[in-house]
Amino acid sequence: MLDPAKVSADLAAVCAEEMEPPLRPVIKVHRFEEADLVVAEVPALDRSRKPCFYKGAGVNQGSFVRVGDDDRRLSSYEVHLLVANRGQPKDDEEVLPDAGVETLDGKLVDAFVGRLRERRPHAFADLDRHAVLRRAKVLSGDRVTLAGLLALGRYPQDFFPQLMVTFVHYPTVSGADVSTGERFIDNVAVEGPVPIMVRDTLAALRRNMSRRATVRGAGRIDTWEYPEAALREAIVNALAHRDYSPDSRGTQVQVEMYPDRLVIRNPGGLFGPVTEDNLGEEGISSARNATLLRLLEDVPIPGSTRTVCENRGSGIRTMLDALRNASMSPPRFADKISFFRVTFPNHALIGPEVVDLIRRLGERGLTGSQCLGLALLKNQQALDNKTYRSATGVDSRRATAELGDLVARGLVTQLGGRRWARYELAPGIGPGTTGSAVARADRRAEVLAALDGRELTRAEIAEVIGVSDKAVARWLRILRGEGLVELVGGAVRSPHVRYRTTGQRALDDQADE
Numbered sequence: 001m002l003d004p005a006k007v008s009a010d011l012a013a014v015c016a017e018e019m020e021p022p023l024r025p026v027i028k029v030h031r032f033e034e035a036d037l038v039v040a041e042v043p044a045l046d047r048s049r050k051p052c053f054y055k056g057a058g059v060n061q062g063s064f065v066r067v068g069d070d071d072r073r074l075s076s077y078e079v080h081l082l083v084a085n086r087g088q089p090k091d092d093e094e095v096l097p098d099a100g101v102e103t104l105d106g107k108l109v110d111a112f113v114g115r116l117r118e119r120r121p122h123a124f125a126d127l128d129r130h131a132v133l134r135r136a137k138v139l140s141g142d143r144v145t146l147a148g149l150l151a152l153g154r155y156p157q158d159f160f161p162q163l164m165v166t167f168v169h170y171p172t173v174s175g176a177d178v179s180t181g182e183r184f185i186d187n188v189a190v191e192g193p194v195p196i197m198v199r200d201t202l203a204a205l206r207r208n209m210s211r212r213a214t215v216r217g218a219g220r221i222d223t224w225e226y227p228e229a230a231l232r233e234a235i236v237n238a239l240a241h242r243d244y245s246p247d248s249r250g251t252q253v254q255v256e257m258y259p260d261r262l263v264i265r266n267p268g269g270l271f272g273p274v275t276e277d278n279l280g281e282e283g284i285s286s287a288r289n290a291t292l293l294r295l296l297e298d299v300p301i302p303g304s305t306r307t308v309c310e311n312r313g314s315g316i317r318t319m320l321d322a323l324r325n326a327s328m329s330p331p332r333f334a335d336k337i338s339f340f341r342v343t344f345p346n347h348a349l350i351g352p353e354v355v356d357l358i359r360r361l362g363e364r365g366l367t368g369s370q371c372l373g374l375a376l377l378k379n380q381q382a383l384d385n386k387t388y389r390s391a392t393g394v395d396s397r398r399a400t401a402e403l404g405d406l407v408a409r410g411l412v413t414q415l416g417g418r419r420w421a422r423y424e425l426a427p428g429i430g431p432g433t434t435g436s437a438v439a440r441a442d443r444r445a446e447v448l449a450a451l452d453g454r455e456l457t458r459a460e461i462a463e464v465i466g467v468s469d470k471a472v473a474r475w476l477r478i479l480r481g482e483g484l485v486e487l488v489g490g491a492v493r494s495p496h497v498r499y500r501t502t503g504q505r506a507l508d509d510q511a512d513e
Contacts, residue, residue: 004029004036011040020055021045047272050082059083065337077247078337084245085271085288091244092147092289093137099144099159101130105193108152108299109133115298115307137291146244147292151299151308153193162250165190165197165239167204169257194239194292195301195308201235201255202228208257226262226344227322233315234264234331234342236308240293241340243268262344269335276333277386280320285313320390329376330390349375349391361429363409369394370402374411374425382415382424408470410443443467443475448484448501455488455498 008027015023025040045052051074054062063074063082074082113132116124124132133139138148149156156163169186171177176184186208190200209225238253248267256263270276272286287293296308309315320330327350334341354375358366366374369392376383376391383391388399403423406412411429415422443465450456450464462472476499479485483504490497 004038007038011038015040015042018055019052020059021049021052023052047082047275048086050085051079075338080245080247081243081268081337088290089245089271089288091246092145092150092292093140094146095140095143096146096149096159097143099149099153100142101133101139101144103144103149103154103158104133104138104152105154108193108195108302109138111300112136112138112152112295112298115300119298136295138295145291147289147295150194150244150292151295155191156193157191160249162252163244165201165235165253165255167201167255167257169208171259173258173260175258194296195299197239198232198235198308199301199303202232205231205255205257205262223326225346227326227328229322230319230331230344231262233319233322234344236296237315237342238264238266238340240296240309241268241271241288242266244289244292258346260346262346263341265339265341267339269337269340276335279333280316280390282317287311321393324372324391324393327372327375329379330387345379347379349379351375354378357429361411363411367402368392369398370406373402373406377412377423377425382422384422388423404470407468408474410471410474414468443471444479444484447472447475447479451485451499451501455500457496457498459495461499 008029012025012027015025023042025042027038027040030037030039051059051063053059056062060076060079061073063079064071065074065078066072109129113124113129116132116136123135127135130139133148134141136148137145138152139145144153149159150163167186167188167190168184171180171182171185176182186204188200188204190197190204192200205226206224206228211224235253235255242248242253243266245268251267253267254263254265256265268288270279271288274284274286278284293309293311297311299308300306301308323330323344327348329345329347329349332343332345334343349372354371357378358371358374361374369388372392373383373388376387385396385399385403388394388403389396392399394402403412403414407414407423411426412423413426415424446465447461450461456464458469458472458476461476462469465472476485480487484502485499486502488498488500
């Protein structure tokens with residue numbers, strides 16, 4: 001028999017002495033089915049301290065990532081990215097010895113220099129053209145930097161053929177149509193500097209998108225399958241925040257359109273303090289390519305008065321707002337160290353089926369954001385607090401309250417608790433539900449039976465009938481309004497207040513007899 005105390009101590013020693021940086025997991029012993037389980041909870045390291053590796057194997061051979069039930073060794077590229085992310089990468093400031101001023105696009109440079117002199121006169125108004133470009137880090141001496149070439153170059157692919165965007169429109173949700181042999185509907189290689197690639201990628205998307213008719217008031221509005229503002233931000237983010245280190249310069253930004261989704265993928269995962277969980281939150285932003293982003297802030301997209309980006313950390317919020325205004329699901333983000341992916345589902349949240357479902361629920365007082373949440377649940381089966389916030393635009397506190405209210409109404413079931421809480425539609429609500437009204441469990445009889453001959457708190461009632469505390473609170477409120485249940489001292493908001501049945505119930509029973 002293994003000694004759980006010794007196992008715990010040995011595990012703690014391995015984490016502290018054989019891992020770099022040292023780990024301090026929370027180790028506990030739990031009794032389960034007549035056995036002792038040693039459970040270790042290892043908090044995620046701050047990005048600035050990754051990767052954590054086994055000292056005996058070294059950083060390149062001893063760094064792993066968990067994939068399903070397996071441990072996969074990180075590639076040398078993934079290790080390089082994690083180490084580089086500990087500081088501010090300078091790959092975009094690399095000086096290109098074979099690229100002189102002649103490699104820059106004169107029209108883009110003129111617009112860029114004029115804008116800098118107008119918007120930032122203190123730094124640029126008194127400088128000549130070359131001095132402006134040097135101060136902006138487009139040039140280093142008389143040579144062009146990588147950031148300068150990408151933002152203002154005539155044809156950056158002369159130097160880096162794969163620093164481009166590939167766009168492919170597939171005929172089926174899995175890609176090529178094997179039954180007909182059709183590999184793709186459209187296939188485009190988008191080249192040029194970043195502002196040109198943004199413009200031409202959007203043009204390719206427009207060419208392949210269909211329009212939806214939306215009835216508003218007495219008229220009809222035609223809208224694209226995906227909001228252009230959301231697509232623009234996603235494309236700009238992919239080009240501006242991708243990894244430009246030497247190991248990644250053979251990889252393009254990939255845009256893939258399927259009948260049910262649009263996927264945009266770029267090399268290099270998220271950088272700095274930004275994570276999947278806090279993407280889009282105010283005050284959370286970080287720039288892997290700080291110089292490139294600063295340039296793109298003042299480079300106009302050809303044929304437009306708009307510059308490539310604002311460089312204010314607002315791109316993800318703009319994307320979410322555009323999708324929300326179009327009543328579409330929020331995008332799904334995936335950060336995989338070596339790449340970042342954003343997926344836009346191709347469906348409107350509030351369609352006729354969802355409107356009919358909400359009507360048949362017969363619930364009064366649902367907020368607009370709660371209706372959006374129900375629509376989201378109907379379309380993707382489960383959600384969490386973050387997804388709800390992204391879809392509705394409400395803050396964390398309000399999201400928690402509104403989701404709790406949906407649970408209390410019996411519309412939604414909560415799985416797990418605290419930060420791991422997820423929600424799904426309650427049984428009997430969702431796809432396949434028919435009838436003029438959605439039938440939901442009426443807990444009156446169960447609450448009254450639990451209180452028969454005794455006084456209980458909400459928590460005690462919840463334990464007896466097997467529902468959430470919020471659901472019990474809702475049914476107690478209804479029963480009190482009907483005169484069947486009353487408080488036994490204390491305030492209604494107190495978790496310690498007790499409830500009992502009233503004489504009214506006995507009268508009702510007698511009347512039934």
